[in-house]
Amino acid sequence: MSDVLSELRAAILRGDYAPRQRLIETELAERFATSRFVLRNAFTKLANEGLVELQPNRGARVREISLDEAIEITELRRAVEGLVAGRAAERISDPEIRELRALGEEMRSVVEAADMLRYSDLNAQLHARVRAIARHTSATRIIEQLHGQMVRHQFRLSLMPGRPFTSLPEHLAIIDAVAARDPAAAEEAMRTHLTSVLAALTTFAALRV
Numbered sequence: 001m002s003d004v005l006s007e008l009r010a011a012i013l014r015g016d017y018a019p020r021q022r023l024i025e026t027e028l029a030e031r032f033a034t035s036r037f038v039l040r041n042a043f044t045k046l047a048n049e050g051l052v053e054l055q056p057n058r059g060a061r062v063r064e065i066s067l068d069e070a071i072e073i074t075e076l077r078r079a080v081e082g083l084v085a086g087r088a089a090e091r092i093s094d095p096e097i098r099e100l101r102a103l104g105e106e107m108r109s110v111v112e113a114a115d116m117l118r119y120s121d122l123n124a125q126l127h128a129r130v131r132a133i134a135r136h137t138s139a140t141r142i143i144e145q146l147h148g149q150m151v152r153h154q155f156r157l158s159l160m161p162g163r164p165f166t167s168l169p170e171h172l173a174i175i176d177a178v179a180a181r182d183p184a185a186a187e188e189a190m191r192t193h194l195t196s197v198l199a200a201l202t203t204f205a206a207l208r209v
Helices: 002-014 025-031 036-048 067-091 094-112 116-134 137-158 163-179 183-208
Strands: 052-055 059-062
Touching: 002 036, 025 036, 036 052, 036 059, 067 116, 067 137, 067 163, 067 183, 094 116, 094 163, 116 137, 116 163, 137 183, 163 183
Parallel strands: none
Antiparallel strands: 052 059
């Protein structure tokens, strides 16, 4: 069950299934070599995570997250990820500092090379590494659920003209503060970054009106 759940979750987050696309049990049972019973349990768990919606007599489909909801989710992330960044600054080891620094240098390189797809991947990796370094189990669980719901909007933001040149210095500031073992600065840097994400999402929302 756990393997099917994690594989299906990863497929949705990768964009293998589009928002509002129906999840056909027979096709998924063949793809993941599992039973419909196991799939239905996975659908229920993914519905609880906000990735899937269950429709009476119609099965499951990928849930579409509106921009308004994405803004609300980012407001929550700003509060929780700020706390996590501060905790990471308290707990980071010397090898983890070197790892974060290397990640920051790669982010700088791919922005200079205009490789926005790779930059989007590195963005996700950085946030995941900060969570791992913080070792705050409850906060990580909350953030990962929120991140799962936000992933498509985050990808769109990474492709927004000029956006990586705004977010790169923000990401590097997070790395600097965590690596300096300065909890207050790390929390502030993360909140500043997510405030910037909120502003970009709000701009998207305004353009759609």
